[in-house]
Amino acid sequence: MTIDVASLRVRPLDPEIDAELANFEDGVRRYLAGEIEDDAFRVFRLSQGIYGQRQGGYNQMVRVRVPHGKLEADHLEMIAHVVDSYSRGWAHFTTRQNIQFHFVQLQEVGEVLRLLASVGLTSREACGDTVRNVAGCHLAGACPFEVLDISAWAQATNDWFIRNPINQRMPRKFKINFSGCATDCGQAMFNDVGVIAVSRPLADGTVEPGFRVFIAGGLGANPHPAQALEEFTPRSELLATIEATLRVFDHYGNRDNKIRARMKWLVDTMGIEELRERILKERRFLIASATYPGGVPEIVEALGDAPAGADGEISGAPGVQVSLNGANGFAAWDLANVVRGRANGKVSAYAHARLGDVTSDQLRGLADLQREFAVELRVTNRQNIVIRELKEDQLPALHERLVELDMAAPGAELVRDVVSCPGADTCNLAVTQSRGLAADIDRALDEAGLANVNGVRINISGCTNSCGQHHTADIGFFGLERRTNDRTAPGYQMLLGGHVGAMEIAFGEKATKLPAKAASDAVVRVVGRYASEREAGELFQDWLARSGGATEIGKTLCDLGEFPTPDERPDFYVDFDETGPYQKSIGDSECAT
Numbered sequence: 291m292t293i294d295v296a297s298l299r300v301r302p303l304d305p306e307i308d309a310e311l312a313n314f315e316d317g318v319r320r321y322l323a324g325e326i327e328d329d330a331f332r333v334f335r336l337s338q339g340i341y342g343q344r345q346g347g348y349n350q351m352v353r354v355r356v357p358h359g360k361l362e363a364d365h366l367e368m369i370a371h372v373v374d375s376y377s378r379g380w381a382h383f384t385t386r387q388n389i390q391f392h393f394v395q396l397q398e399v400g401e402v403l404r405l406l407a408s409v410g411l412t413s414r415e416a417c418g419d420t421v422r423n424v425a426g427c428h429l430a431g432a433c434p435f436e437v438l439d440i441s442a443w444a445q446a447t448n449d450w451f452i453r454n455p456i457n458q459r460m461p462r463k464f465k466i467n468f469s470g471c472a473t474d475c476g477q478a479m480f481n482d483v484g485v486i487a488v489s490r491p492l493a494d495g496t497v498e499p500g501f502r503v504f505i506a507g508g509l510g511a512n513p514h515p516a517q518a519l520e521e522f523t524p525r526s527e528l529l530a531t532i533e534a535t536l537r538v539f540d541h542y543g544n545r546d547n548k549i550r551a552r553m554k555w556l557v558d559t560m561g562i563e564e565l566r567e568r569i570l571k572e573r574r575f576l577i578a579s580a581t582y583p584g585g586v587p588e589i590v591e592a593l594g595d596a597p598a599g600a601d602g603e604i605s606g607a608p609g610v611q612v613s614l615n616g617a618n619g620f621a622a623w624d625l626a627n628v629v630r631g632r633a634n635g636k637v638s639a640y641a642h643a644r645l646g647d648v649t650s651d652q653l654r655g656l657a658d659l660q661r662e663f664a665v666e667l668r669v670t671n672r673q674n675i676v677i678r679e680l681k682e683d684q685l686p687a688l689h690e691r692l693v694e695l696d697m698a699a700p701g702a703e704l705v706r707d708v709v710s711c712p713g714a715d716t717c718n719l720a721v722t723q724s725r726g727l728a729a730d731i732d733r734a735l736d737e738a739g740l741a742n743v744n745g746v747r748i749n750i751s752g753c754t755n756s757c758g759q760h761h762t763a764d765i766g767f768f769g770l771e772r773r774t775n776d777r778t779a780p781g782y783q784m785l786l787g788g789h790v791g792a793m794e795i796a797f798g799e800k801a802t803k804l805p806a807k808a809a810s811d812a813v814v815r816v817v818g819r820y821a822s823e824r825e826a827g828e829l830f831q832d833w834l835a836r837s838g839g840a841t842e843i844g845k846t847l848c849d850l851g852e853f854p855t856p857d858e859r860p861d862f863y864v865d866f867d868e869t870g871p872y873q874k875s876i877g878d879s880e881c882a883t
Contacts, residue, residue, distance in 0.1 A: 298371060299364045300408035307407050310414070314338050315400035322397070337420060337458065339413025340399055341390075343716045344875070348396035351716060352377075353416040354406060355452075358426030358444035358468065359387035359669035363657035364409040366667075370653035376402050381653065383646040383673040385709060385759055386425050386465070388416055392716050415452055419460045421536065424448040426468035427476035428670040429629060432638045432678050436470030436597045438487035438499050443528065443595060444468045446587035450529060456536065461543030462551035464536060465508075470597070472793050477671055479795035480507040480762060482553045483535055484516045485528065486793060499597075500524045502793065503531055506557045506565065509756035514554035515795045517562050519569060525590075527573070529583040534573035538565070620689050622700040622742070628685065629676075638678045639685065640702035641692050645710055645728055646673030655695040663688060672709055672747075674702045705748065705817060706741040708732055709759065713752035713769070714865070714875075720752030721874050722769030722780045726866020727809055734810035735817065743821045746830050748813065750782075761797040762788045764830040765813060771874040772805065774853040780806035780865040780872045784847070786816070786840035789831050796831065801844030807862045808850040815850075816843060 303311070314334075321331040332342070341351040354369070369389060373381050376398055377391040384390060394402055403413060416423055426444035430436065447466060451457050457464075466483045469476035478484025484504040489497040501523045507516025523531050535553075542560070544551045556565050576582055627640040641656070648656075656675065660667055666678040675697070680688065692698035701707060708731050711717065713724030728750050735741040749763035753770075760766030766788055772781035785798030804812055824833045837843060856863055865872050 298367055298409070300368075300405075301410075303404065303407050307412075311400060311403050311407065314403065318396060318400060333418065333459075336418035337415060338403070339416030339418075340396075341417050342718070343392060344714070344718045344720075345393075345716070349392070350394045350396050350399055351390055351392045352394050352399065352402055352413055353384075353388050353390040354411050354413050355416045355423040355448070356387050356389055356411075356669055357424050357448035358430065358441055359428050359671075360441070360445075361667045361669065361675075362409075363660045365411055366653045366657040366660070368405060368409045368411065370650035370657075372402055372405055373653075374650045380647050380649045382712070383643055383648065383669045383675070385671050385673060385757075386423055387428070387669040387671060388423050389669070392712075412452075415457065419462050421451040421454075421457045421460075421464045421466065424451075424466045424468070425476060425481075425671060427470050428668040428676045429475060429638060429678075430468070430470050432598050432629070432636070433470055433473075433475070434598060435473055436487060437489050438470055438501075438595045438597055440468040440470045440476070440485070440487060440595070442587070442590040442593040443485070446589045447529065447532060449589070450533075450583055450587070451536070456533075456540065460536075460540050461545045462548065462553075464539060464553065466532065472791075474791050474793060475671075477759075477762070477790055478504055479516045479790050479793065480509055480513065480759075481516060482506065482508065482539070483532055485532075488522065490522045498524070499595075501528055503528070503535075504793075505535055505569065506553045506562070507795070508552050508554035509759060509761050510552070511754040511756070512554075513756065513761045513797045514557060515797075517557070519566055525595075526585050529585075529587060530573050530576050531569075533583050534576055535569050537572050537576075538568045542568070620686060623689050623692075623698055624685065626700040626704060626742070626744075627702050635682065636678075637680045637682060637685070638676050639680060639688060640670070641675040641677060641695070641697040642699040642702035642707065643674050643697060644699070644732070645708070645725055648675075652695050652697060655691070656697075659688070659691050659695075670703065672703050672707055674707065701742050701744075705743045705746040706732055706735055708748045708750065709763070710750040711752055711757035713750075715867070717752060717757075719755060719876060720769060721771055721876065722752045722782065722806060723866040723868065724750040724752035724758060724767075724769060727767065727782070727806060730810045730866060731813050734814050738814045738818060740814060740817050740821060743817055745824075746817055746820065749788075760785060760788075762790050762795065763798060764789065764834075765816060766798045767809060769806075770803070772803070772853070775855055777856055777863050778872055778874060779853060779863045782806055782809050784809070784812060784844070786843055787831050787834050789829075799840035801840040802847050802851050804847070804851055805853050805862050806865060807859070812847050812850050815847060819843075 339353045343349040381391045430441045431439040465481045467478045467481045469486045503519045504516035539553045629638040708728040710724045710728035714720040748765045749760045751758035751760045751768045766785035767782040772779045784801045786801045788798030
């Protein structure tokens with residue numbers, strides 16, 4: 291059902307936003323008239339969060355910023371209207387808590403941006419060489435383990451840098467993530483700046499909450515772990531520390547070679563000690579700036595950052611494994627998808643968005659649910675929705691509503707919850723249909739009775755660039771072209787053992803190369819073996835180490851790595867969701883992550 295825009299809760303545009311969008315619309319007009327060259331227009335378009343698709347022509351992807359994943363009912367209803375009217379009837383949650391949708395025609399993008407702005411949403415700087423959407427732990431303010439509620443801090447950081455003049459033409463994109471505790475659900479450890487709330491003891495016996503700031507992390511084809519800038523950063527110095535880091539990157543980042551332009555490469559060129567020294571020196575003198583961002587931001591003072599607190603009975607929380615054996619329906623969902631432990635008795639629950647996709651009807655249903663239950667919604671970095679501020683007695687009714695919306699699958703954030711980049715469906719750089727593989731793994735795990743195994747995360751990228759964050763997953767895949775039997779065929783490199791947590795990160799190691807159509811069988815074998823061999827409470831990475839590591843496990847999958855002949859299995863030479871023979875097709879990069 292399409293709702294007329296007149297029924298949506300829109301508000302007049304801020305004059306500055308109106309002028310910004312008018313400038314964009316004029317740029318589109320001039321480009322279509324041949325007055326702006328392609329390269330210049332690409333930069334102009336990307337800074338507004340509009341990304342070209344592999345289909346070419348005027349097909350565009352619109353990426354909407356959602357700082358720390360927080361969504362309002364008005365946002366959801368407007369996105370539903372937009373995807374029905376201008377896209378394909380569904381949107382996609384990303385691993386950086388954005389919402390994006392595809393096949394919007396360039397001529398109509400200005401209308402879409404105005405509609406989004408009317409409910410307070412923007413795509414500004416969601417792409418391009420800018421500070422991207424500021425991500426944060428989706429359980430912030432509801433997590434029983436947190437040191438600080440990072441919600442207002444992430445919002446303050448987003449508000450400070452968006453449209454900030456120092457952020458408009460950097461050497462490369464710049465990503466900032468927040469976590470409220472060492473569990474690091476916000477995934478701070480592989481970003482340009484990762485902020486984790488910590489505390490330090492004081493002489494009087496009390497503790498001071500603050501942050502540990504990590505710098506120069508990144509994924510892509512050459513992943514780098516983020517490294518600590520200093521032991522402790524006081525709350526009053528956090529924004530200044532982030533800006534100093536950004537300024538150093540702007541000064542010294544590589545502007546001649548995009549492949550080596552991310553901040554992580556500065557560790558290679560100048561060394562971590564010199565990089566730290568330059569950042570701390572920049573911060574020391576930043577007080578002379580006319581726009582010095584020191585002190586605790588007003589929004590943090592207004593909203594507060596006190597931790598949620600635990601009530602002693604914690605279930606479903608980060609790092610706590612659950613078992614669904616014998617449970618089904620509401621009981622299984624309650625075990626797998628509900629987080630308890632907040633001192634005021636409220637709980638949070640996950641709504642599952644398969645492959646991160648959500649239809650317009652689901653968006654409207656979530657908006658209705660948010661108003662009816664008086665709850666808060668946030669996008670997770672595993673492409674789901676977490677429903678917060680719930681009361682215990684609301685859970686049965688909530689589950690019924692999620693069943694109606696087809697979003698009640700137990701195990702959101704667990705093994706059945708495969709994360710994938712958009713892949714060759716729309717991305718210029720992807721060489722495989724990663725979304726198709728993700729769906730096939732879901733099918734294979736379900737048929738093998740392994741869909742509810744806990745403690746395993748699976749991530750897939752359609753190329754080496756790690757948009758699907760394959761390096762950080764227990765089981766990761768990245769797409770590659772295989773040549774066999776005088777044909778080209780879709781394939782994947784399987785990685786094992788990636789994980790993030792406890793202010794540490796380990797990147798997955800290569801196990802084996804596989805035909806795309808054999809990858810799901812490999813997952814079933816590995817997950818099945820882990821489920822049968824693990825000791826009580828044993829994590830996947832510990833089981834993997836005990837079993838000989840990625841290389842040894844890879845040897846047990848060698849038979850799956852062989853390609854049958856085209857006559858024996860012609861489907862091995864056709865990618866998922868395709869009808870014709872596989873062909874590797876790569877376009878110009880537009881920085882799709």
